Amino acid sequence: METFLAVAEERSFSRAASRLHRTQPAVSQAIAKLEGEIGEVLFDRSSRDGTLTDAGEVLREYAAKMLNLRSEASGALTELRSLHRGRLNLAANEYTSLYLLPLLDEFRRQNPRIKLAVQRTLASRIPDEVLIHSVEFGVLSFRPDDSQIRSIVVYRDDLVLVVNPRHPLAGAGKVSIRQLGSQNFIAHNIPSPQRQKVIQTFKKHKTPLQMGVELPSLEAIKRFVEMGNGVALVPRLTAVPELASGTLVMLEVPELQTERKLRLVYRRQANLSHAAAAFLKVVESYAASHGDPYSFQPDRGA
The missing domain is CATH 3.40.190.10 (Periplasmic binding protein-like II)
Incomplete structure (x- = not known):
């Protein structure tokens, strides 16, 4: 699509090749392959200025949209990696939510554009919510038995x-x-x-x-x-x-x-989001700077 748009905009296979730093035969081959895939002729070969056919005019609009979307997606991912956007979902009950408050406060200071959502959940259901990907983290006052869940002791009460x-x-x-x-x-x-x-x-x-x-x-x-x-x-x-x-x-x-030991739990095989990885760092650094009763101790075997 990028090659197609270059030819359409330059109105010349040779100028498009120069712009793309490719050979003219490579550009011609790419256009021929595209025409073969969609079953339509895109350029009027009898014209010397690379005039588009009706099918070419239709495709040009969609090609521009696709490349713009690619650019937007790339920018969005860059913002995500830079923690300028994103969302972090956690599960806690009435009691364990209180542990989260100072950590969420610190996380928001460092990452004000990340949206935080803490859903109130019965402690007995939190492991399931973690495993079905409803939330990335849960906070529990007991160690879950499921081997698929990683557990870190984060608070002593x-x-x-x-x-x-x-x-x-x-x-x-x-x-x-x-x-x-x-x-x-x-x-x-x-x-x-x-x-x-x-x-x-x-x-x-x-x-x-x-x-x-x-x-x-x-x-x-x-x-x-x-x-x-x-x-x-x-x-x-x-x-x-x-x-x-x-x-x-x-x-x-x-x-x-x-x-009572409060534990932060998440999926053992999880590829944590950028926001979740940043939150984990906040939990660890907060424990290091504040000390007891805060901690950051992965359970043995976790």
């Missing part, structure tokens, strides 16, 4: 017991699990491995676990505890603002010291 500042236990600092047998727990209504561990720990210590209220979000749980309706076990990350402001008080429960 733990469960904390929170109470209202006016709660009778608020000033204790530390309580035993047996002291909690009479307390009303405000719990999340979505089953999780962490919830099951807590239930098993209470059983192990022969202490009743009274979950009198179940709510659909961690925000709702914290607000209900602030109102004085009971106690709750929540990830420390989710309670940072309330603990800092004093609207909630944290108590240590030695028997319930449960570390």
Whole structure:
């Protein structure tokens, strides 16, 4: 098409050959091959000035569009490589989204033209979303079993017991699990491995676990505890603002010291997009500059 347009614009096979730095026989051969493929004569050979036939005039318009599209595509890919455009899709649940916020802030500072989309997804579904290419990254509080998924530990967190500042236990600092047998727990209504561990720990210590209220979000749980309706076990990350402001008080429960490791997961065989590769670098550099509880530790075998 490029050769065809050159001949049409120069109105001469010899001038087109000079412009393209090719021999005239090579240009003539390219045009003959094109005519053979489409089954039409494109140039009036009886004319000395390379006049186009009707078929040539029709093809000229499309040829120009095709070469313009090629140029646009090349430019778009250059912009993509330079991170001047692109999109990054991630999956997280209500809790793990909080870990992402400072990283997304840093990523946007470095790459303001990349569009970010974090979809809220149940943790149990995130591995599937990663594998079916719905998202490039997911954030989980457990290591997925699927060998097709690569896992990197990126944050260390733990469960904390929170109470209202006016709660009778608020000033204790530390309580035993047996002291909690009479307390009303405000719990999340979505089953999780962490919830099951807590239930098993209470059983192990022969202490009743009274979950009198179940709510659909961690925000709702914290607000209900602030109102004085009971106690709750929540990830420390989710309670940072309330603990800092004093609207909630944290108590240590030695028997319930449960570390949670947040993991960034993605497809093991993935060819990461330019935006995704840049995000991974931000995660690593952020951990290096901020230290604990941030980290960048690929799981063994990951």
